Amino acid sequence: LGAGKTTLTKGIVEALGAAPRDEVSSPTFTLIHEYSPRVFHIDLYRLDTEQEVSTLGLDEIFDRRAVVLIEWGERFPRLMPEPRIEIQIEHAGADERRITIKGLPDA
DSSP states (O other): OOSSHHHHHHHHHHHTTSSOGGGOOOOTTTSEEEEETTEEEEEOTTOOSHHHHHTTOHHHHHTSSOEEEEETGGGOGGGSOSSEEEEEEEEEETTEEEEEEEEETOO
16 A cells, blocks of 8 residues: 555556546546546455456456556456556655566566
8 A cells, every 4th residue: 555556557547648647546436447448547455356356347348458557456366367567566665666567478
């Protein structure tokens, strides 16, 4: 929590021209924000089971030609698409973050 997931998302959404950064917020309670037909921001933090996640219609979103940014996707690895790019943000100090980016498999 508080690592900068939404801040990173603001930059990506704005860079893609989908929305100004001040219109991007965490979808913690709404679960999914659609910024354009090609950019989605999803937060799975409040969900506990694969069954709950399956009600969101992620398969339909994954079938689109879209950028799908998912917070807390590591909680449900079996439901994540392949190939994909994973970005991990970790606290590395009070004002520092360590960011790891990897393609799975061969994204």
